[in-house]
Amino acid sequence: MSKIKLSIDRLTPGLYIKLPCSWTAHPFLFGSFKIQDKEQVNVLQSLDFKHVLFYPEKSDCYPLPVNTDKAPEKSDAQKKIYLKALWAEKEQRVEEQQLYIHNLRKCENDFKQSLSAVRAINLKLENQATFALEDAKELITGTISKLNANDNAVLHLMEEGKEGDKYPCHIFHVAILALMLGKALALSEQELIHLGLGALFHDLGKNKIPNQIIYNNPNITTAEKNYLKMHVRYALDKISYIPNFPTPVTEIISQHHEYLDGSGYPKKLSGTQINQLTQIITIANEYDNLCNPMDKHPARSPYHALSYLYKNKNKQLNQEVLGLLVKELGIYPPGSIVQLSNGKIALVISVSRDNILQPNVLIFDPSIPKNNAPIISIGKLKLKIEKVILPTQLPENIKEYLNPRARINYYFEHTEHG
Template identity: 45%
Template sequence: MASIKLSVERLTEGLYVKLPLQWTDHPFLLNHFKIKDQQQIRLIRNLGIRYVYLIPEKSDNPPLEPETEQEVISSQESKFLEQQAEKLWQEKQGRIARLKNYKRKLQRCEKNFNRSMAQLRSITGKIKSRPVTAIREAEMLVEEMVDALLESDNVALHLMNEGKENEDIYCHSLNVAVLSMMLARSCGMAHEDIKTIAMGALFHDMGKLKIPTAILRKTTPLTEPEENYLRMHTRYSTDLANLTADFPEDAKSILAQHHELLDGSGYPKQLQGDQITPMAQLVAVVNAYDNLCHPQDPARARIPYSALSYLFKHKKEAYNNDYLALLIRLLGVYPPGSVVQLSNQQLGLVISVNTDSLLYPNVLLYDPTVPSNEAPIIELEGSDLRIEQAIAPNKLPEKIYTYLNPRVRISYYFDPDD
């Protein structure tokens, strides 16, 4: 939008302005905002700047006339303004400190995610030749993940970097396991049941290792023989689990039934309703969500917001509605990975949802005046901003897309909030 250089003497309420300062050089939450009261005007004038940039299209009122007489500020009012500015500075410094702490936590979380990915890749490589060893290592991985999940009452779900090429099956399996574990936790399931669900979710697609890569990576519609071959992966997964007596028996239903649907339209046995185990019903919901975000044809990928909306509007008959509702509550209306437009028209990327504040995710803001590696992350709960809409990443201008770097592959991991 076009901006106009405007003297600070002409400021009035309702103007949308952009400060000619770095984000760290003023006490306001953002570099640009709509002026809401006289106190903000006085604070701006006290910054020692002679002008701001006015954005007329986003302003409610015209600026004051140039010759408007300025109100004289008393020493008492000046002292009050200094106190208010100091208060804003303290709040902002607190935000900056929380941002730094958040980024440290995200780095730790991403390190744990990458380690789990490497472990899963190693485990999968051993499943045929050393099944007992593979299952033992998988149980250790699951135990570690479940402990991390349960050790805190307040668990944040974070957006991870996209996986490397040719690791789709591992990214998907870890995604489904993480979200299924969190969904099971939300249901109040016991520790052992969460472990069983995690084992089933981690291995639900391992039968795809026996499916030709040409079929798995085909982006055009599969032929009927190809589709039938792909559907065999549920049986192959069960066959691999049966190579050892150590694979949890209850988890095998997840391998066999995660594509069965309540209305009988699924596969391989067209089971209906209660014929499908509750654990398989839970993983089926999560599996469907992640598959919508990452289909075989990337051109058909849905953004997280759209994927949840699609399941809610069109697949209520196919999936357990209680689990579907819980997944929506878990991820929030705008899940991590969603590009959103805020009420001030600023764009951002949802990077985490706190399970205690689902309506107020943490959003990384696009601000061209701030380097992308220092981009502010705003906690919507602590601001007067709200999300107005989700935006498909491919609709973004190139410079905004590059800045926000929305992931092609959306992966999740959790970290206890300590």
């Protein structure tokens, strides 16, 4: 993309420019932007530089001619008022971002603690299965309590976690998504507990399947595929030795690969033969497997994973629950790479159920250090998402800056009551 060094006396609204100074040395939110009005021109001409970089291809018009007669400018007092307002807005955005990052860090710590509890539960399943069930109930009950703390949950994109955390991340992520869907369906407290336990134990039988089968799928033989399907039976065998294991959770484990059209396994159940809790788990499980495949299937972006479920699984999955998943995650779920209406590239990092079309995004702006990258609610700046971009299509400098996650994990922000 071409760029031209342009003297500031030729600036006019409609030009897309980049400022030749650090982010802290000017009052604008971004270091590159399209000039909106004459007031911005006046502020730009009052700053301590004589030239900017002008991008013709991203601009709506041409610069003013050289040595043009300048229109009457606003008084110095008017300039100062506008400049002060710009600095105040920028400072407010910085404060909002600091609070956002503070809440995000709390959310990440809570997620990591919960993930540690999931690891411990899986270890106990080997020799202390009864205690594992009790610990799982405690974790799920606590998670439900946190989820119920806010009517308008804010769902955040989490860090990827360690390579060895694929399995615990998967089952806990399925639990989080399933509980959010269960809450949206107004399930009872006991149903939510069964739902969460079903998520934590649904893939329990895979620990008896050789890794070369689990991780090499889809490049496995028909016989190996049939062996992989045995993980359902292995899980049922394991829980049969756990006293007082809840029957609804057993049903989830036995049915989580069944489809409404009868094309699933192991019993080819269909329609109402599959209970409601299982139908919720199946959707959460399918979505996470698309975003975070354990095997050699290519990972889909969150946006494309939702699209795939709608286009290819509409006869197999509960349409009401699938619609609720979009309402919870948004059309552009956290983890999506998007291009905004101002041309900026951004990573969606959180979404609110009450405002799913206007998520919080982290914006790529090379003039701002990566650690201070602007995080904004696109609605506040009257921006829109124009399209979704695959991470593989990003230039290396943008990919390094935005750090799109190889694994997509979510957790919700909640208010602690003391």
